[in-house]
Amino acid sequence: MRLLIAIALIFTLAACFPNNPVKMSMTANPLPNTPEVAAAGKVIFEQRCQMCHGAExxxxxAAAPALATKPANxxxxxNKPEGLIAMRIIGGGSVMPAWKNILTDEEIWQLSRYIKTISQQEAQTVAKK
Ligand code: HEC
Structure with a gap:
């Protein structure tokens, strides 16, 4: 019971603060579904993410071989909702930095859309083979 109350408290607290990872993970991408949004994400990706995650x-x-954990493909x-992708970007990982205080929410949603877009392209390419 105490655990349940603790969990409920965490979610309530989390919901009170805007732009927090828990809330964002449950949110659909608020940006319009246009090619411009994905294109904006691509520009940020090339500046901030490509060195680890690769051009595609x-x-x-280029930095991937030197890392203790291989960057995710x-x-x-x-299959992941964009909210979950956004949460991963915000929180970072054991190797990846947390982007919460570096990127704006809008930039994080643009990146999520870009990642979703290339994942959809990949799924279609695999399906055709
Ligand atoms: C320093 C190298 C590095 C940089 C820079 C980097 N990442 Fe990562 N990323 C990783 C690694 C390594 C992982 C695997 C989790 C970990 O850190 O242990 C990861 C995991 C992820 C995941 C989780 C994937 C999954 O399977 O759910 C996402 C999403 C992601 N990165 C997006 C980004 C985005 C977007 C950027 C640019 C803003 C970025 N990364 C920049 C190294 C990096």
Whole structure:
């Protein structure tokens, strides 16, 4: 019971603060579904993410061999809601930095859309083979 109350409290607190990862993970991408949004995400990706995740997002960037954990292949996230992708970007990982205080919410949603787009392309290519 105490655990339940603790969990409920965490979610309530989380919901009170805007732009927090828990809330964002449950939110659909608020940006319009246009090619411009994905294109904006691509520009940020090339500046901030490509060195680790690779030009096509396959996890084979120039810095990848030097890392303790291999960067994720970002073309395989077709099944993940964009909110979850956004949460992963916000929170970072054991190797990946947390982007919460570096990127704006809008930039994070643009990146989520871009990653979703290349994952959909990848899924279609695989289906055709
Ligand atoms: C320093 C190298 C590095 C940079 C820069 C980097 N990442 Fe990562 N990323 C990783 C690694 C390594 C992982 C695997 C989790 C971990 O860190 O242990 C990861 C995981 C992820 C995941 C989770 C994938 C999954 O399977 O759910 C997403 C999404 C992601 N990165 C997006 C990005 C985006 C977007 C950027 C640019 C804003 C970025 N990354 C920049 C190294 C990096």
């Amino acid at each position: 997002g396959r996890g084979d960037g 970002l073309r395989l996230l077709n």
